[in-house]
Amino acid sequence: MDAFDELMTLRDAPRPAADEVTITGADPLFASPFRIGETLADALAARAVAANDLWELRTGRRQKIAVDVRAAAATALGGEDMTLIRSASGEYRPAPLSPAVEHMVALTQPWPTADGRWFLPHFNLPHLERRVLDVLDCEATPSSVAAAVAKWKADDLEDAIAAAGACGGVVRTPEEWLAHPHGAYLASRPVVEISKIGESAPSPLPAGGASPMSDVRVLDLTRILAGPTAALSLAEHGANVLMVTAPHLPQVAPFVRDTSHGKRSTYLDYSTVDDAARLRSLASTADVFVEGYRPGRMSAHGFGPEDLAALRPGIVYVSVDCFGSGGPFGMRAGWDQVAQAVTGACVIQGGDRPQLTPVYLCDFLTGFLGSYGAMLALARRAREGGSYHVRVSLCQSSMLLQRQGLLTSYADAPGRLSREEFERYAVVDDGTIYGDLKSLGPVIRMSETPPRWERTTPELGSSRPEW
Numbered sequence: 001m002d003a004f005d006e007l008m009t010l011r012d013a014p015r016p017a018a019d020e021v022t023i024t025g026a027d028p029l030f031a032s033p034f035r036i037g038e039t040l041a042d043a044l045a046a047r048a049v050a051a052n053d054l055w056e057l058r059t060g061r062r063q064k065i066a067v068d069v070r071a072a073a074a075t076a077l078g079g080e081d082m083t084l085i086r087s088a089s090g091e092y093r094p095a096p097l098s099p100a101v102e103h104m105v106a107l108t109q110p111w112p113t114a115d116g117r118w119f120l121p122h123f124n125l126p127h128l129e130r131r132v133l134d135v136l137d138c139e140a141t142p143s144s145v146a147a148a149v150a151k152w153k154a155d156d157l158e159d160a161i162a163a164a165g166a167c168g169g170v171v172r173t174p175e176e177w178l179a180h181p182h183g184a185y186l187a188s189r190p191v192v193e194i195s196k197i198g199e200s201a202p203s204p205l206p207a208g209g210a211s212p213m214s215d216v217r218v219l220d221l222t223r224i225l226a227g228p229t230a231a232l233s234l235a236e237h238g239a240n241v242l243m244v245t246a247p248h249l250p251q252v253a254p255f256v257r258d259t260s261h262g263k264r265s266t267y268l269d270y271s272t273v274d275d276a277a278r279l280r281s282l283a284s285t286a287d288v289f290v291e292g293y294r295p296g297r298m299s300a301h302g303f304g305p306e307d308l309a310a311l312r313p314g315i316v317y318v319s320v321d322c323f324g325s326g327g328p329f330g331m332r333a334g335w336d337q338v339a340q341a342v343t344g345a346c347v348i349q350g351g352d353r354p355q356l357t358p359v360y361l362c363d364f365l366t367g368f369l370g371s372y373g374a375m376l377a378l379a380r381r382a383r384e385g386g387s388y389h390v391r392v393s394l395c396q397s398s399m400l401l402q403r404q405g406l407l408t409s410y411a412d413a414p415g416r417l418s419r420e421e422f423e424r425y426a427v428v429d430d431g432t433i434y435g436d437l438k439s440l441g442p443v444i445r446m447s448e449t450p451p452r453w454e455r456t457t458p459e460l461g462s463s464r465p466e467w
Helices: 003-008 036-059 069-077 099-107 126-136 142-149 154-163 174-179 181-187 226-236 253-259 273-283 305-311 336-343 345-350 361-384 394-402 419-425
Strands: 021-024 065-068 083-086 092-094 118-121 168-170 193-198 217-221 240-245 264-267 288-291 316-321 387-393 426-432 435-440
Touching: 003 036, 021 036, 036 065, 036 069, 036 361, 036 394, 065 069, 069 361, 069 419, 069 435, 083 253, 099 142, 118 142, 118 154, 118 336, 126 142, 126 154, 154 168, 168 336, 174 181, 174 336, 181 336, 181 394, 193 305, 193 361, 217 226, 217 273, 226 240, 226 253, 226 288, 226 316, 226 361, 240 273, 273 305, 288 361, 305 316, 305 387, 316 361, 336 345, 336 361, 336 394, 345 394, 361 387, 361 394, 387 394, 419 426
Parallel strands: 021 065, 217 240, 217 288, 240 264, 288 316, 316 387
Antiparallel strands: 083 092, 083 435, 118 168, 193 387, 426 435
8 A cells, every 4th residue: 555545544533535635746856766755745645634633623624635746755855955045135045055964964874894785874963973983983084984884794883883872774675674673573563653651531622723733732852853843744733832952952953944933942951950840841731742862761851651641641742763662773763864774775775885865755754754643642632532652763764665666767856846836835934043034835735724834933942931
């Protein structure tokens, strides 16, 4: 089955009417054999169906939904060509690529190992880069990293990187991944896992409201693409989203910019007593809690799913990670590129010399799936009560992508929308901390409540820690 059909099997509801969802257009937008646009369009359409379920609970009505495949594909350009910034001359031009991102991309590539295989070390964020460099005992240059990786056997390096709390993965074929104990574990699980973790009375959605998620409170404790995209998706359907980070935590500015639309942002350091108490107070009246920290990190500080289900019966707790809900790699951290490497995507993209896909496909797809799961859980909470834990992962998203089959012709793919296509979805946001922006806005079309950004793109820490 295609991705949309697979996702529909996770709903506790009849399949939508045949004319409810319209998906138009086709791949490729990018030079990749993967059906990037079609898979993202299916995930966005499923997300819209889940929003429709909530709208029906509020109003008794359902809406028509439309998604264009090329526009859906372009959502994966977040942090890059998805946003234009107005220059002094008044022209909107692509934002320059961040030097930090350029550095990370140059090093975070598949490199040959001593045993004739390939390994991808990950170099985002200074403290994690330092851990990788310490294991490899090398400098932060492509030639030095290549020479260092070439001294290791692939499996030994994967274990050493994991033991150091760093990130990286052996480049495997899809067949090798499915034969691996962790790949086999994930293949046995649904792509979006929704588990009931506590009891509570049914909780109808707040009365009134102009959107499916109006007055639904969401705490967003995530950084860098997948998790922030999940919370952004909820904001686009009207949720009240409060981003929570701390001044000392490293960020990637263009990724923050493109995943913060429509949210508020506050600073709280949950490792301190006073800020943890304030966060706990916020969580006690939240509806959704989205976290993307290293597995086990939230629980260690008293903000795990069971902790919050006890504090706030009826909470929907969303975990976004690399390796999923269990299995031998379940406690490891990782990124989009690591998921591509271990699951076989790099081999499919590059052949004999593995390559990464042209965009961070796993990140954005995982974010859309996380919001889909959150809205399904909110519908269950409204009907039958309960607290829920929603699990999505980068590896599961890569595996879903691979299940959609491959393209045979993509060499002439343009890599971006035409000017006319971009303008069809563009949203102008003047006076932000990043300048005057023109961004690819929400690409889902809904007949009554089209997704939109209700607030300007915020500066980090610009709001008080309150609802």
